[in-house]
Amino acid sequence: MERVSEKELTAWRLFIKAHAKIMEFIERDLAAQKKVPLTTYDVLIALFEAPDRRLRFSELNRKVVLSKSGLTRMIDRLEREGLIQREKSEEDRRGAYAVLTDEGENQLRKAWPVYARGIKQYFAASLSDEEVEILTRSFGLIYKDLQSSQEKEGNES
Numbered sequence: 001m002e003r004v005s006e007k008e009l010t011a012w013r014l015f016i017k018a019h020a021k022i023m024e025f026i027e028r029d030l031a032a033q034k035k036v037p038l039t040t041y042d043v044l045i046a047l048f049e050a051p052d053r054r055l056r057f058s059e060l061n062r063k064v065v066l067s068k069s070g071l072t073r074m075i076d077r078l079e080r081e082g083l084i085q086r087e088k089s090e091e092d093r094r095g096a097y098a099v100l101t102d103e104g105e106n107q108l109r110k111a112w113p114v115y116a117r118g119i120k121q122y123f124a125a126s127l128s129d130e131e132v133e134i135l136t137r138s139f140g141l142i143y144k145d146l147q148s149s150q151e152k153e154g155n156e157s
Helices: 006-032 038-049 057-063 068-080 102-122 129-156
Strands: 054-056 084-088 096-100
Touching: 006 038, 006 102, 038 054, 038 057, 038 068, 038 084, 038 096, 038 102, 054 057, 057 068, 057 096, 068 084, 096 102
Parallel strands: none
Antiparallel strands: 054 096, 084 096
């Protein structure tokens, strides 16, 4: 079994705890202001940032932290709430897109100030500019390695 150093384990545990606490606090703030929950926000922002405000379900699933079945339930709910709509793919009859509606964009814009304040208050306020740069580089390296591994796995299957 691979040995994890005490420093690595401590860093990992603090990362997990800090992430969970930040998400808990931001989620609480969004709920207190009657804004969309974080999981909904993540789906809406992924669509907002996509070309034509639309993504294939499979691509949306790669961009959000939800299981395939969790995303399906989320899409059903967001469609009922009028925040997104489904669109059949013209190129691929089995494929479908999730499309951000005007109301979805409106809810996203209403939630952003609360979310931004949470990022600033619960994350950035504890760090110097230099520490933010170090974290950005560090998480960038980790993410790049994970993306690379995922691409290799995709090529092997």
